[in-house]
Amino acid sequence: MMVWGNQTFSSDFILLGIFDHSPTHTFLFTLVLIIFAVAFLGNSAMVLLIYLDPHLHTPMYFLLSQLSLMDLTLICTTVPKMAFNYLSGSRSISVAGCATQIFFYTSLLGSECFLLAVMAYDRYIAICHPLRYTSLMSSKICGLLAASSWLLGSTDGIIDAVATFSFSYCGSREIAHFFCDFPSLLILSCNDTSTFEEVLFICCIVMIVFPVAIIIASYARVILAVIHMASGEGRRKAFATCSSHLMVVGMYYGAALFMYMRPTSDRSPTQDKMVSVFYAILTPMLNPLIYSLRNKEVARAFMKVLRKAKSGE
Template sequence: MDNTTWVVNHTGLSDFDLVGLFSQYKYPALLCVIVFVVFLMAMSGNIILILVIYCDAHLHNPMYFFITQLSFMDVMYISVTVPKMLMDQVLGVNKISAPECGMQMFLYLTLGGSEVFLLAAMAYDRYVAICHPLLYPILMNHRVCLLLVSSSWFLGSVDGFMLTPVTMTFPFCRSRVIHHFFCEVPAVMKLSCSDTSLYETLMYLCCVLMLLIPVTVISSSYSFILFTIHRMNSAEGQKKAFATCSSHMTVVILFYGASVYTYMLPTSYHTPEKDMIVSFLYTILTPVLNPLIYSLRNKDVTRALKRMLNVGTLRKILGRKCLY
């Protein structure tokens, strides 16, 4: 083997080939259209939810502030993978350069990690609102909300900065074909010709720690919430509290469940097909479901949406800036 071949095979400078979702199915064109429609639904659903919350003064409280951040993360999250995947299918190419692969990996790790911590912050917000309603304006003031959101973004970026450089500096002297539709860490690691067992163990411990803290916050918050709801005398209050918390828990189960499968289960449980299906769930379907869960199951949001769709309200919105 000459020096040129050695350099290409042992560095991250050459391109990778993404197998993608479409090559796995008999009718790739149909699947491409479906994914495009899902992408449009996710983008429009989250953007509309952000606009509704931003433009309606009744929704200017911490809970909806966190929901707008969640929608913003989902918009960015789905934009990291789907546009490239669709363009590759349309243009008939499946190449991704090493820098592009590293950037895609960093962005989805940062956004995914940020969302994990943001969901924990949202659980804490619900705990304060339901268990300490009189102290809610003090404990969840604007400064605290900004601190929680910025901490979520910071911790998510730490995840991206920790895993991306190490993953991309491993020598790749096997096939350059990534059996995935984007550069996910486990899929890229399979191409390395070096021993990655220590790194995989450390990555496992890192993911356990990243999930353990939010899960502890969420489980503790909901334990107190359930106890408080049980003591409520008002049936209407119980119903409203359950509706709010069930929406959040649905999102938590979807996102955390997929994360546990991808990063914490042993490799014996993984196949390329299963990995792509699970990744499709939390990178593409979850951003579609989140705005539906938080709008259809929330009467305040549906009422705000109806007000926004009112002809008179639309004229006001078009004629001047939304109140904030």
């Protein structure tokens, strides 16, 4: 039953955050802002480079641009509000703002899960079935797979946001986090949320374990194919591309599994906040760095843009 009464929406929530105004925390807050700036610029640059350079108009780089777009949206969902609250001294967030954060945050996490699986499938087709690559990963198919990732993630976001605010919050409205994350809200509910937690666990299996299975199956075939390659240069190129993706997958899924595959009763607010900082702020910064530093095509496109800027073209 949906609870839309005055009790649920009578006042704003309070985000307790992760920083106070001690010198140490002021330094850490400044560090987070620097990381945010690097992540914002890095992902924006990745999207623009892939859009502007015709040589990067391939399925692999199109999918990479979608990953950067997701990361860009993810950091903008949480960090600006955290920074505003810290600098202004206000710790409140409206119910609408909280629901919006839950929707975007959960949607983007789910979308990235499926997109990483699509990226693994793309590498599998490119390495194991190169002659059929253009037909199996045509622009239309690639676009549909990327759109499906966004759609499936958004569906999960809508379900989680609506379900979270179907409960009453009649006690404390203090959220032990720096943004509205639905597991942190469920702890505050005066309703029994155990059934929803069970449904949530099943959703996590679908949203996390199913894409992981696709990634493992794809890369198992890729590794076997690379091992049997006659060309040493081909092996190095394949491993360079795949290792970048596997590094991103390891960071992302490791944090997500730890965060959402545990029951609410086993959660520690401190642990949740630290893990959230990792995959909500650090990972979006590291992703473009990993792909740009380990990818000659991206580095070449970046240098090309720099040369054009210097020559004034």
